[in-house]
Each structure stands twice: as structure tokens, then as C-alpha cells.
Amino acid sequence: MRLVGRTVAVDAVGLEARATSLATRSIKREAKLWALDLVIRCIDLTTLEGTDTVGKIVAMCAKAVRPDPGDPSIPSVAAVCLYPQLVPVAVRQLNGTGVKVASVAGGFPAGLGPLDTRLHEIADVVAQGADEVDIVLNRSLFLGGRYAEAFEELVAAREAAGDVYLKTILEVGELGSYDRIRQASVLAMAAGADFIKTSTGKIGTSATLPAALCMMEAARDFHRDTGRMVGIKVAGGVRASKQAIQYLVLVHETLGEDWMTPDRFRIGASSLLNDVLMQIQKERTGRYSGPDYFTAD
Amino acid sequence: MTDIERAAATTLTPRPSWDYAPAPESTDIVRLQDSYGLFVGGEFVEPKSGKRFTTINPATEEPLAEIAEAGPEDVALAVEAARSAHDQVWRDLSGAERAKYLYRIARQLQERAREFAVLETMNGGKPIKESRDVDLPLAAAHFFYYAGWADKLEYAFPGRSPGPIGVAGQIIPWNFPMLMAAWKLAPALATGNTAVLKPAETTPLTALLLAEVIQEAELPPGTINIITGAGETGAALVESGVDKVAFTGSTDVGKRIRRATAGTAKRLTLELGGKAANIVFDDAPLDQAVEGVINGIFFNQGHVCCAGSRLLVQEPVFEELMDKLKARLQTLRVGDPLDKNTDVGAINSRQQLRKIEELVASGIDEGAEIYQPECVLPERGFWFRPTLFTGVSQSHRIAREEIFGPVLSIITFRTPDEAVEKANNTPYGLSAGVWTEKGSRILWMAERMRAGVVWANTFNRFDPASPFGGYKESGFGREGGMHGLEPYLQLSP
Amino acid sequence: MTTEARIPVRRTAKLFIGGAFPRSESGRAYEVFAKDDRSLGWAARASRKDLRDAVKAARAASVAWAGKTAYNRGQILYRVAELMEGRRAQFEAELADAGAADPRRGVSAAIDRWVWYAGWADKLAQILGGANAVAGPYFNFTVPEPTGVVGILAPLDQALLGIVSRTAPALVSGNTVVVVASEPHPLPAVSLGEVLATSDVPGGVVNILTGQVAELAPWLAGHMDVNAIDVTGAPDDLIPELETLSAENVKRVHRAPDVDPFDDAAQSPYEIAAFLEYKTVWHPMGA
Numbered sequence A: 001m002r003l004v005g006r007t008v009a010v011d012a013v014g015l016e017a018r019a020t021s022l023a024t025r026s027i028k029r030e031a032k033l034w035a036l037d038l039v040i041r042c043i044d045l046t047t048l049e050g051t052d053t054v055g056k057i058v059a060m061c062a063k064a065v066r067p068d069p070g071d072p073s074i075p076s077v078a079a080v081c082l083y084p085q086l087v088p089v090a091v092r093q094l095n096g097t098g099v100k101v102a103s104v105a106g107g108f109p110a111g112l113g114p115l116d117t118r119l120h121e122i123a124d125v126v127a128q129g130a131d132e133v134d135i136v137l138n139r140s141l142f143l144g145g146r147y148a149e150a151f152e153e154l155v156a157a158r159e160a161a162g163d164v165y166l167k168t169i170l171e172v173g174e175l176g177s178y179d180r181i182r183q184a185s186v187l188a189m190a191a192g193a194d195f196i197k198t199s200t201g202k203i204g205t206s207a208t209l210p211a212a213l214c215m216m217e218a219a220r221d222f223h224r225d226t227g228r229m230v231g232i233k234v235a236g237g238v239r240a241s242k243q244a245i246q247y248l249v250l251v252h253e254t255l256g257e258d259w260m261t262p263d264r265f266r267i268g269a270s271s272l273l274n275d276v277l278m279q280i281q282k283e284r285t286g287r288y289s290g291p292d293y294f295t296a297d
Numbered sequence B: 001m002t003d004i005e006r007a008a009a010t011t012l013t014p015r016p017s018w019d020y021a022p023a024p025e026s027t028d029i030v031r032l033q034d035s036y037g038l039f040v041g042g043e044f045v046e047p048k049s050g051k052r053f054t055t056i057n058p059a060t061e062e063p064l065a066e067i068a069e070a071g072p073e074d075v076a077l078a079v080e081a082a083r084s085a086h087d088q089v090w091r092d093l094s095g096a097e098r099a100k101y102l103y104r105i106a107r108q109l110q111e112r113a114r115e116f117a118v119l120e121t122m123n124g125g126k127p128i129k130e131s132r133d134v135d136l137p138l139a140a141a142h143f144f145y146y147a148g149w150a151d152k153l154e155y156a157f158p159g160r161s162p163g164p165i166g167v168a169g170q171i172i173p174w175n176f177p178m179l180m181a182a183w184k185l186a187p188a189l190a191t192g193n194t195a196v197l198k199p200a201e202t203t204p205l206t207a208l209l210l211a212e213v214i215q216e217a218e219l220p221p222g223t224i225n226i227i228t229g230a231g232e233t234g235a236a237l238v239e240s241g242v243d244k245v246a247f248t249g250s251t252d253v254g255k256r257i258r259r260a261t262a263g264t265a266k267r268l269t270l271e272l273g274g275k276a277a278n279i280v281f282d283d284a285p286l287d288q289a290v291e292g293v294i295n296g297i298f299f300n301q302g303h304v305c306c307a308g309s310r311l312l313v314q315e316p317v318f319e320e321l322m323d324k325l326k327a328r329l330q331t332l333r334v335g336d337p338l339d340k341n342t343d344v345g346a347i348n349s350r351q352q353l354r355k356i357e358e359l360v361a362s363g364i365d366e367g368a369e370i371y372q373p374e375c376v377l378p379e380r381g382f383w384f385r386p387t388l389f390t391g392v393s394q395s396h397r398i399a400r401e402e403i404f405g406p407v408l409s410i411i412t413f414r415t416p417d418e419a420v421e422k423a424n425n426t427p428y429g430l431s432a433g434v435w436t437e438k439g440s441r442i443l444w445m446a447e448r449m450r451a452g453v454v455w456a457n458t459f460n461r462f463d464p465a466s467p468f469g470g471y472k473e474s475g476f477g478r479e480g481g482m483h484g485l486e487p488y489l490q491l492s493p
Numbered sequence C: 001m002t003t004e005a006r007i008p009v010r011r012t013a014k015l016f017i018g019g020a021f022p023r024s025e026s027g028r029a030y031e032v033f034a035k036d037d038r039s040l041g042w043a044a045r046a047s048r049k050d051l052r053d054a055v056k057a058a059r060a061a062s063v064a065w066a067g068k069t070a071y072n073r074g075q076i077l078y079r080v081a082e083l084m085e086g087r088r089a090q091f092e093a094e095l096a097d098a099g100a101a102d103p104r105r106g107v108s109a110a111i112d113r114w115v116w117y118a119g120w121a122d123k124l125a126q127i128l129g130g131a132n133a134v135a136g137p138y139f140n141f142t143v144p145e146p147t148g149v150v151g152i153l154a155p156l157d158q159a160l161l162g163i164v165s166r167t168a169p170a171l172v173s174g175n176t177v178v179v180v181a182s183e184p185h186p187l188p189a190v191s192l193g194e195v196l197a198t199s200d201v202p203g204g205v206v207n208i209l210t211g212q213v214a215e216l217a218p219w220l221a222g223h224m225d226v227n228a229i230d231v232t233g234a235p236d237d238l239i240p241e242l243e244t245l246s247a248e249n250v251k252r253v254h255r256a257p258d259v260d261p262f263d264d265a266a267q268s269p270y271e272i273a274a275f276l277e278y279k280t281v282w283h284p285m286g287a
Helices: A012-023 A029-041 A054-065 A085-092 A115-127 A141-145 A145-159 A176-188 A209-226 A242-252 A273-287 B002-010 B072-086 B095-111 B113-124 B128-149 B178-188 B205-216 B231-239 B251-261 B286-302 B316-331 B349-364 B414-426 B439-446 C048-067 C070-086 C088-097 C104-120 C125-130 C161-174 C187-197 C213-222 C234-249 C269-273
Strands: A045-046 A079-082 A100-104 A130-136 A165-168 A196-197 A232-234 A265-269 B038-040 B043-045 B054-058 B061-066 B167-171 B194-198 B223-227 B242-247 B267-271 B277-280 B311-313 B369-371 B385-388 B405-411 B431-435 B451-456 C031-032 C040-045 C136-144 C149-153 C176-180 C206-209 C229-231 C253-254 C278-286
Touching: A012 A054, A012 B286, A029 A045, A029 A273, A045 A054, A045 A232, A045 A273, A054 A079, A054 A085, A054 B431, A079 A085, A079 B061, A079 C161, A085 A100, A085 B242, A085 C040, A100 A165, A100 B178, A115 A145, A115 C161, A115 C278, A130 A145, A130 B311, A141 A176, A145 B369, A176 A196, A176 A209, A196 A209, A196 A265, A209 A232, A209 A242, A232 C088, A242 A273, A242 C229, A265 A273, B038 B072, B038 B128, B038 B205, B054 B316, B054 C278, B061 B205, B072 B113, B072 B167, B072 B223, B072 B231, B072 B369, B095 B128, B095 B178, B095 B205, B095 C104, B113 B178, B113 B205, B128 B178, B128 C070, B128 C125, B167 B231, B167 C278, B178 B205, B178 B242, B178 B439, B194 B231, B205 B223, B231 B242, B231 B251, B242 B251, B251 B267, B251 B439, B277 B286, B277 B414, B277 C234, B286 B316, B286 B431, B311 B414, B311 C278, B316 B385, B369 C234, B385 B451, B405 C234, B414 C278, B431 B439, B439 C278, C031 C104, C040 C161, C040 C187, C040 C206, C048 C136, C048 C176, C048 C206, C070 C104, C070 C161, C088 C187, C104 C161, C125 C269, C125 C278, C161 C176, C161 C187, C161 C278, C176 C213, C187 C206, C206 C278, C213 C234, C234 C253
Parallel strands: A045 A079, A045 A265, A079 A100, A100 A130, A130 A165, A165 A196, A196 A232, A232 A265, B167 B194, B167 B242, B194 B223, B242 B267, B277 B311, B277 B431, B311 B405, B385 B405, B431 B451, C149 C176, C149 C229, C176 C206, C229 C253
Antiparallel strands: B038 B043, B038 B223, B054 B061, B369 B385, C031 C040, C136 C278
């Protein structure tokens, strides 16, 4: 709690200016192709809809393993991200492929059901074979100033998740200021998260460059203070390759090369994947492509 | 092998690290002439002096063009052209009409922004990112802003019958050539004066391109005259028949100009050197303070009169700030100014590089501890690594003298009073930076800074609406804002 | 094929609300006549519901417009003048129909006046605001801010210079406006709406209604979500009713001074100030 007690102040104007400045980096040619390849390898291909059927998940898993059936040089994504009920389907489809199964759990997205139910859901998806669990910070407690209780819940979730990667969603669009985002980042990292994640993707405001930068600065200082490396996941609203590369630049210049890997950086997205494939085509052939040339799974 | 397979085989090689590929801005947009004349009376004319000098690209030492050197006769002709433009045309135009000329210039600068930005970088050495994102937009904005005042002067000086002084002689430096031209010309013309502008010896090219814009705007001939040359040309302009002298440059030259105009009726404004303190308290938003400190001294390679060249850091947060600064220095990209990813460009001239080297050597001699990140510098051109000095005391030359380069001297303090004392302990007084989360402390510090510009939780912010200028030996007079009109006006008592 | 008897494509003069050109929801229109009694076609006759929609659009646009930097607003308004200059032939023809003695002078004056006001955007705070020397360790400063949504009754005559003279000062500081155009000469106002629609002024910042002033003005004056009204174009005998109605939400009511519109005295930063609020902030100064 000592880490959270002294909240590091964040100047919003300065932070946003830095994010904007980094976003103007010009990444071309071979550097762009390298980045696009890394982007794919860092994607958590996501579907979190009430209409997700077994069939939908089967198709998505195929896409996750082989984003472009016509091009074997395109790597697989990092993981698929879905609701608990579909975990067994994904586990079956992805067995032996290297693509991970990430499940939301813990009453996603609001996370305000009874605590024992939420913890049980986490343990359950792990037992079903999920490799990673994405949970939410309890904003009701956090925004109410009940930090110790919010912390305790996250510690309990960590325990329920056992050894799997635990990603804690801060829901930056609800927190109100960058000071709070910084504070929430530290809280989540201190409670044992393997990743801190920007958003559920279920509210109006999702990942933004300044919010992600704020989290990255927190992770950098957390590593300096404790020696532990916590990953960053940006989720929601990342649809264009250009944005994805901007996030990579932020990681590169804030956290450094040790974070430029799927073990430390993820992008939760769905339509981004095809946009990346289109950009790779453009870089290679010099021609702008169109949606007809990529599979819609 | 299909096309795709072939392309994939050659391009998707996994790399251990991510090198941003070169991203050079093309120079095709710039059409350089081999040789330029002087811009007098609305036309380019041959210098009566018959002399020329070469201007180069400081990043490559490559010659760019031959530039005319205005001698005393050329200066006199330019002043005469400005005088007759003033007496016969410009003085009698309504403010609304003057405004429209200035709006035209502003618009043109926006249209041709890229051309100007590339040329500015080629001739001066500053990163294209800065010319493009800072210098040119601000230059256009200055013309826009002062265009709007041209027909509203009676509201800025109610009851004082504002009118022009006459002919302004304006001498500008090499660190922000276009921006300084805008800072000088826009208020002068808006208030009804005509001008003779002398750009810096090492950076004449964008001013000469501006002459084309002036012609296209159909400004009455002689309203703006541009005469290139070095120190002697400037001295001749000061001694000539101008009614008003405006100078931005070193404090030494400023003092010389003050002596040269003593006893004359010439109006004078001076914007001179600085040794600003950037003050970081222990409750500062630290990551943003790091950006502010970095920007404060490495923006434009530290060739900035208001650069935050002294870092005053409150002792409790010294270690943490040093760690962050050193880490941040490693991510600064020093190199080809035309590359869009370059953060720190070339030193403007061999002369300036010598000066920086000399002062840095004195820092080491006097016992301060130097830190420089590793970076590969190009072989040709003038370069200096971003540099930090710790263990600096107030008496060190690197703490007292303006280096005008990417060199930061770091000093610690304990209390707000001590910060105030150290910050003000200098003959200069141009700017100061204050970093703290506490609002009342910002205002308390601002009240006590003997400096014309105080930046709180930010640095190096400029706006045409915001008055800029120094206390003490950093000069007198203000540029920007309503206050920037006064130096160019005759006001009834 | 002969070229002599080409049938021109006639314009439909519609309302300008939220950046779009709807007809009146009432389906009404009224005939517009030139000074020499020629018919110039029909203009929409706005209803109270159109006015209600216009106020809604103005309110929706108000935060973003006020939130732009002053420099940006000045730039956007300057560009409107560029577009007006490009359309001057149309404006001159419309002013001639309206009986203007010197249409060319009228259009030039309108454009110049618009440019004059655009240049104030980033200068208002310097003459109308500032730090105040209070007797204590406080930093105290006053800033002018736009009042919000301003209703405007454009003058009857000077069909272009009139609407410009009332609209530009309200807009430049960040207000959004609902303008009721001159009833006998609405067409230059309609063209002004078309200019605005093709400019960078966001939809809803300026809304222009044509119709019966006596019908619309009371609705504008009584609307609880309008912050101020400019009654310059109202007939004298309507003023008492408008002021009474405006009392309900303590609207600011302003009438421009009675000056020859071509006179420089007709343009003033105090016409801008009429639609400003002043906010004063205190902050202690202490280490």
C-alpha cells in the first residue's frame, strides 16, 4: 500500500503532448514490416458478444492460427480472448498451435457481482484450460476511495488464477484523470497482475495513446522499484495498423526492447488483424488492397 | 515462388531490436537559386558592394547558394526604399487594408509551409519535425495575429492616437530564422511602419523565400526590404536613417547597439541572451518534468535564448530525476535534420560548435561531472552530443555563461527560497520554469522570478498572443500580444 | 441546338439548421419580392418548431465551438470571408434586388466587417480581461467567456451587412446563434447559410431561419435554453414584449446602437462583449 499511498502526479497536458509527439514517429519500409509482424504476434484476437456461438469461435480460432491462409509467412496471433462459456471450444481448437486461450472472468465487464461468484468464475476458467485470464478492477470501490478493499479483491483474484497470466483491466475511460490511471496501475501491479490492460471495450471510451503512456510510465517505475516486469495490454478501438504501430512506438521509447514481445505487450482487437494484413500487402506490392482479399472470420 | 513468398523471404527477418528506418523528408520541393541578390524596393537587385558569401547546410557542410553582402550603400538604398514606401503608400493605408496584406502573407506561409520548413532545416540544421510542427505554424500565426490588430489599434491604446514610427531596422538571429522574421515584420507592418530586415549571416535562405511571398502578396514595393550580410551589415543598418531598431541576438551585440544608438532619437528594443533556471520541486509530475527539462535544453539543439539551461532540482528527488533524465537521453535521436524521426539536429555553425566545446571543456576543468549518452554522430557537419553536468556550482562558467548548445548544468536546492535566490542569481532574466503539483507554489514562485516569461509545468511554449521578452540583461521590450504593438507605435502623451 | 432560351435552375430558399437545409416542418413558405415588385420566388416560413430545432442544434454545437482555441475560431471565420468574396456576384445581385443603392459597396463592407470581427478572437481577453490587484496574497484574474446560445433578430434593411454585423460579433467569442433573417429581404441570409455550410464552421454553430419576425421573435425571447438575444431587427413596438418574455430565464437582451451600418463606429469589441460573461478566479500564492 506504501506504493499507492504516494500517488505520482501526472500533468495531463504534458502527458498528452508527449503521446502526440511519439505518435508522429515515421516508421517506414523494413521497420514498418517488422512492426506489423510484431503487431500480429501481439494480438489477442477478441470476441465478447452475446451472440458468440461454437461455430463463431471455431472460425475465429482458425483465423487466429492462420490469419492469411494464402501466406504461410504471416505468424499466428498471441491469443484468442473470449467469454468463459466458450473456453472449452477454444482449448480444443487451439491445442498444440501455440496460440493461447484468454478468458474474461470475474463478472466482466462491470465486475460488481458477489465476490465469491467472481472468484469462482476465475478458478473455473483456469480449470477448463484457459492459459490467461482478463479481470477488471472494481471501479466502484476504487472511485469510492476504498483502495484497500479494491486491492484485496485483486489479490484474491490473483490467487484464484493460480499460475496463469492475469491481466487486470483498469477501464481507463471511467477513471476520470491520469492521476487515477497511474494510481490504479500501481494498485493492480502491486496486487500481482502480469499485465495491466486499458479497457473492457464495452464502454464509449477505450484505449487512448496518453492513457497507455501513463500506464507504461507506471510499469517502468514499478520495474525500477520492485524488479518485476508487468506487461501492457491496450484494448478497444484499435482498428488501424497506424494506431497499433503508434502504441509500439510508445512501448519502444518508454519501456524499451524488453517489452517488445507478446510476453509483455498485447493488443486486444478484432478488425485490426485484417488491416495489418492489408498494410503488409501494400508494403510488399506497392499497391493499396481491399477487404475482398482477406478472410472475414 | 510467388510474388508474396519472394517478398516475405526478403523482408520478414526477425530482428532483435527495432531500428526505425530512415524517413527523410524530400528536398525536391525546394528550388534553390545559385545566387541571390538583395530584396529592395520590391525587387531582387545586385549588391552595390559587389560582394557575396556562401551559405551552407550545417549538417553536411554542403554549399547551398551564394548570398549578397549588403554594404553601406546597399543599406542606405534599402532604408530609402522603406522610407518612400512609408511616406507615399503604407502610412496612408487604412488599418483594414494593411490587415489584408498581412493576412495574405499568413495564408501563403500556410500554403507553402512544407517548402519553408524543408529550407529552414537545410540552412539552419534544426530537425524537420521542429520546422514543420513549430517554426512554420507559429510564423504564420504571428502574421495572422498581428493582421487582426492593424485596424484595432485604438482599442489597444485608447485615447492615445496610435500611429507608426516610420522605418524599422530589424536584425534577427539564426536560431529561428522564419519565426524571428515573423516576430519582427508582423507587428511593424500592422502598426503602419515599413521595414528593412537583416537576416542572420548563416541563415538567409528562408528570408529570401519570404521575399517571393511578399511579391506574390503584392505588398507595395519597399514596404519590406531584405538585406543579407553579416555583423557589418547589421551595424550599418543600426547607424542608418531608420527610426526604430529591433534586435534579437547576443547580449554583447545588444549592448553595442545600445551604445551606438545613444543620444539619437531612435527607438530601440532588444531581445538578448538568457540562462534560465528550470526548477523541479519534489512534488512535480516527474515524468512530464523530465519531458520539460529535455525539451527545455535540447529543443533546437539548445540554440534558444530562453532555454532551460540550468536545472535546479529539489534534493529529495535528485536521484530519481537523474536516473530518468539519463534514461531519456538515451532515447534522443541525434542526426540528419531532414529525417522525420530526428530529435536533435546539427549545431548551426563551426563557430558556435567551437564555443560550445570551449565552455564544456571549462566545465570539466572546473570540476563538474559530465554525462553524455552514446550516439553515433555523422562524420561531416557540426554536431554535439546532448550533455548533462552534475556537481555544478553557481560560480562555474557553465552555470553563469550562456552556452547556446545542448548542455544542461544541474544544481540542487532545498527550499523554495533557495530556489528563488539561485534562479535569480544571474544578470540574465529571460525565462524560468517551475515544476510542482501545488498551484499556490506555482504562483508564489512566478511572482518572485525576475524573468519575463515563466512557464509552469511546461516549457518553451510560444504563442502570438503571449508577450515575450526579458528582464535585466536579457533585454527590454516585448514581442507578442497587445504589448508587442507598443514598441512600434508613436503614442500621444 | 440554340443557346438563347435556356431555362435557369431556380434556387429553393430553405432554412439552415444544424448544418443542413430543411424546409419548414410546417410546410409553409412566403413569397419574396424585389424592391421593384418582381417576384423573387418563395422562402421557407419557419415555425416555432423549426425555431425549437434550431435552438437544440445551437446548444448541441455550443461546447465544441466554445472549446476551440481562439486562434482556430479566428481562422475558421477568416475563411468564411474568403468564401463570401468568391460569391460576391450572387450577393451583389441579391442586394440589387433588395433595392440597395450600391450593392458592390454593401458586399465589400459585409466581407470587411466579417474579417474585422474574425481578428478579435484571440485579442478579447487582452482588452476585456486581465489580472486584478486584490489586497491579499491571491492571484486574481478575470476571463471573458461566451454566454452560450444567442438568438438574433437581423435588421430589416442592409440585407447582408445587417446580418453580418449582428452575427459575427456573437460568433467570434464562441457563442452559437439562431438568426431570424430580415423578413422582406431574406435571400442574402439564405446565401450566407450556403456559404457557412461549405466553410469549416461546424453544423449547428449558425442557424438561419426565414419567416415572420413577429411570429418567431416571441418564441425566441421566451425560450428557456437561449442565453441572450439581440433584438436589433425587432420593430420598436415588439421590444417591451420581448424584454418581458426574456425575464423568465434572465436572458441578456441587447440592441445595437443606432449608427449608420457603413460607419466604422458600427463595429466594436463592445458588440462582442454584449454576449460575454466574465469569470473571475482566485488562487492563493504561497510556497
